[in-house]
Amino acid sequence: MPSLKDVQLKIQGVKKTKQITKAMGMVATSRLRGAQGAMDGFRPYAEKFSEVLGSLAEKAGDEASPLLIPKEDVKKIHVVICTSDRGLCGGFNINLTDSVKNFIKNNPNQDAAYSFTCFGKKGRDWCRKGNHDLVDEHLGVVGSKFGFNVASTAGKKLVDGFLDGTYDEVYLVYSEFVSMAKQLPIMQKLLPIPPIETDTDEADEPAEYLAEHLCEPSAEELLGDLLPRNVYVQIYRGLLETSTSEHAARMSAMDNATKACNDMIDNLTLAYNKARQAAITADLMDIVGGAEALKG
Numbered sequence: 001m002p003s004l005k006d007v008q009l010k011i012q013g014v015k016k017t018k019q020i021t022k023a024m025g026m027v028a029t030s031r032l033r034g035a036q037g038a039m040d041g042f043r044p045y046a047e048k049f050s051e052v053l054g055s056l057a058e059k060a061g062d063e064a065s066p067l068l069i070p071k072e073d074v075k076k077i078h079v080v081i082c083t084s085d086r087g088l089c090g091g092f093n094i095n096l097t098d099s100v101k102n103f104i105k106n107n108p109n110q111d112a113a114y115s116f117t118c119f120g121k122k123g124r125d126w127c128r129k130g131n132h133d134l135v136d137e138h139l140g141v142v143g144s145k146f147g148f149n150v151a152s153t154a155g156k157k158l159v160d161g162f163l164d165g166t167y168d169e170v171y172l173v174y175s176e177f178v179s180m181a182k183q184l185p186i187m188q189k190l191l192p193i194p195p196i197e198t199d200t201d202e203a204d205e206p207a208e209y210l211a212e213h214l215c216e217p218s219a220e221e222l223l224g225d226l227l228p229r230n231v232y233v234q235i236y237r238g239l240l241e242t243s244t245s246e247h248a249a250r251m252s253a254m255d256n257a258t259k260a261c262n263d264m265i266d267n268l269t270l271a272y273n274k275a276r277q278a279a280i281t282a283d284l285m286d287i288v289g290g291a292e293a294l295k296g
Helices: 004-060 092-106 121-129 148-163 219-295
Strands: 076-082 113-119 133-138 169-179 182-191
Touching (some): 004 219, 076 121, 092 169, 092 182, 092 219, 113 121, 113 148, 121 133, 148 182, 148 219
Parallel strands (some): 076 113
8 A cells, every 4th residue: 555645745746737737728718719709700701702712613614714623633632731739639630630541541543642731730740750741831820820821821832833733632631610529620622623512412402502693804804813812711711720629629638637637636535545544543553552562
């Protein structure tokens, strides 16, 4: 049985750990509010922008812009990974990197070469550990305040790379914020820009009505400016979603860690009381034994 001093030291250590996890959880909660507000404000804009752009692209046809034309032979695939810079957020980063692994594993084109752009240290470290082709890295973005220029700078490089043939396809991997307890890794195709999708549950149900947008000048002229911007908008949205998901995951992880510390303190306190009672019982036995010896 451990000594009383050892148990006391363990209890003190767990209490200090509990203070740290509780403080980190409070910080994550505070940052989550700001990140969630920015995400909720931008999400409708990104969805509507994609809808309008899809309507214009459908009207103009694939020949309106080279960003709409898929490559016949896809050999060079570029993936943009949005991860966090810090850990202590449960399986948040592992879920994102696992989605990339599954995408590579399940891709029917096994001869394709992959290159990566990483937002966050965890994604960069994963690429380096796996000896993947790391083209660009952006640190200190996810989880902090950033502007649209971060997404536009990275997006311009991707658009230029797709146009000059460096990349045949470009994908974005980010964590979509669903709720405080649920964050889903999303693999989204950025380039070539996919056509707008209409969801139908059954074959006999009519497709969802999409309003026809009248534009001046023509749709073909507008697409030249709007299609690259759509790439920037989707990257920016992915970064906002990932930042919010990171804070939510860290808050949940720190809350679980704090509860685990409380359980450990209860167990150690019980062990301490047992050890103290055993020590008291041993001392009483010595006293009783000494008294009986004196009587004899």
